[in-house]
Amino acid sequence: MRTAFLAASAALALAIPLAAQEAAKPTYPAPSEIVAAAPKADWTAIPAEDLLVMTLAPDAEGKPRQVVIQLMPAPFSQGWVHNIRLFARAKWYDNISVNRVQDNYVTQWGDPNYDNPEATGKPKPLPDRLKVVPESDYLTRYSVMSSMNRQTRQMVTRTDPPLAGPRVKDAYGDSTFSNGWPIGIYKPANEPPVLHPTHCYGMVGVGRNYSPDTGSGAELYTVIGHAPRHLDRNIALVGRVIEGMEHLSSLPRGKGELGFYAKDEAAKRTPILTVRVASDLAPSEQPAFEYLSTESETFAAYADAIANRRDPFFITPAGGADICNIRVPVRRVQ
Template sequence: MKTILAGAALSMCANFSAATAQQTAPADPAQTEAGWRLIAPENLMLIETGKGTVVIELNPSFAPNHAERMRELAASGEYEGEHFYRVIEGFVAQGGLFDDMQILRWGPLKNENDRPYGGEGFVPLGNADLFAPEVGHIGGFPVGRDEALGQEWLLHCPGAVALARNNDPDSGGTEIYIVLDAQRYLDRNLTVFGRVIDGMEHVQAFKRGDRAIQNGVIQAPETGEEIRKLTIASDLPEDERPVWRTMTSDGQPFADHKTALRVREGDFFYRKPPEVLDICGFTTPAEPVVAAATAD
């Protein structure tokens, strides 16, 4: 049976393009300035659609088997020609394999909804959260934690990429969804394994389904946005790989970024907002690394 998100009402940077890909090149990590890190090519996933390319960073630290499944799906070519077949305004864009027999061949994955508390590099947000005792960032990803529970997990913030499933927590296997607006009540119920670092404007432009009809599945003869290609950067020739970097969670650039969002002191604010951040109200900056031009 096709995987549909379970539950009530369920089941930044420059535009990435082929031209951008040709302008990027492998970068020397030593040349990456303090407070930034290069994204490993095996964790850089590209979804090509008619609206544009969606660039995703996988997170094998929290969800190693889910990251590996996406690498396998990309290598198989089975995503090509499939669609984002269930897109609900203000909720998620869900896509992937649509044929039940095809889905069964891949089989389900055991959920990786959380992991033991205490992951290295956690940087607290600095203010309270409604859903988790602690929130902050690890490696640029928004994270919730509970010391008493002994667990930490990735959050369903906008741009989070996760695996859809049926009622069984271990029933997901092939269909992904991208969060369009924060869905924090799903935290620890489904496995988040990545985040969109570029191209959310393309995802937001996907055709919507009617939530009142088959829970948002787009009805034939219409189709959702086509997945033209699913690629992992490490599978491309080295001189053709896009290279991206992102701010580290524990660096000064990210600290300054959060302060600029938290402390609004410009002349426009004649009534000063409280110095509070919503963990899902901003993203960790990421950008392509562009190769320097060389003279002939």
């Protein structure tokens, strides 16, 4: 009995310090918890003029499919964004289709009769007033400005566009965030740095032929796999899918070259019924979204939490994150 009592006492003596140690461990919120606790002031509304609503044909079960795309704001890719709004308002995108789905790469849509030697119909004529955008517009130069902070009497440096988000280093160079978008910083030799959008999952780009062609916006694609960052500065990025990505990422893969649907796969093409600029819809039909400001303290904490996961599931913080792993939170508000 005495031996059992001593053993139990020893176990209790060991258990108490361990429990105390566990209680003393700091707790860290998960990235999702940081976003959920963000104050309303840290969220920025997305203008309806910057939203495209794309309606696909219903799925095999007859369920509706809708995809919402946020277009990039100035100063990035504005020539192509102009064209895309023009295509949508001319209803040119109506009744085109998804023509290419390449696994771990992209889903691409456009006129199935355009630039297709196996096409059975005539290509749609392009609308008037399209811009021909130069390759130089793949990049955006930013200016550095300084002003005196009257409260502290110190010089304050800022950039246009603002680059106030956390900096990220990866194999493709420095990256950061600007107005809610992941942005690469390219530093050519003996020239000022330039900015460019990054090919992250869900980003939307403009299909093109060989240089110097830069594409008009008649063919668009979205990234459905590991971020193909080698495309940065080589193709125009114009937006990102913010809702309905599952309708584009889960489509049957094409068996033709580069994932295009072969001649005997025409039935796999998903019809696109309509594409509309959200601001052109009736007020009751306009979707409304907002994103977590990348200039906010909440976003900085969120990015740090992704780069250094300390919440209970994780054992070893990575100490860093790819720019494309720090996805900017976007939420629907109605």
